[in-house]
Amino acid sequence: MERFDLLVSEQLKIMDKLLYLQSEIERCKEIEKQLLILQDDAQLGPVQKEIETMKKELAEIQQLFEKQTEAVIKSYQRENIETVS
Template sequence: MNHFDTLVGQQLETMDQLLFLQSEIERCQEIEQELEKLQEKTKLNFLREEILSMKLQLKEIQQTFETQTAEIIRTYQATVS
C-alpha cells in the first residue's frame, strides 16, 4: 500500500494545483471585466494572454490528474487482487 499512498499524495498535490489555478483564472477574469469597463486595452490584452496561458496550464494539470487517477486505480486493484 506504500506505493498506493504515494500516488494518492501526488494526486492530492495535483488537485491543489488545479484548485489554485482555477481560482487564479477566475480572479483574472474578474479583473478582465473591470479593464473592459475602463477600456484599458493594453492591460486587457496582456491579461487575456495570461488567462490563455493559465488555461493551457490547467489543461495540462487536468491531464496529469487523469493519468494519476488511472494509475491509482490500477495500483489499488493490484493490491486488492
C-alpha cells in the same frame, strides 16, 4: 499499500494545483471584466494572454490528474488482488 499511498499523495498535490489555477483564472477574469468596463486596452491584452496561458496549464494538469487517477485505481486493484491471493 505504499505505492498506492504515494500515488494518492501526489494526486492531492495535483488537485491543489488545479484548484489554485482555477481560482487564479477566475481572479484574472474579474480583472479582465473591469478592464473591459474601463476600456483599458493597454492592460487588457496582457491579462487576456495570462488567462490563456493559465488555461493551457490547467488543461495539462487536468490530463496529468486523469492519468494519475488511472494509476491510483490500477495500484489499488493490484494490491487488493495480491491481498486476496
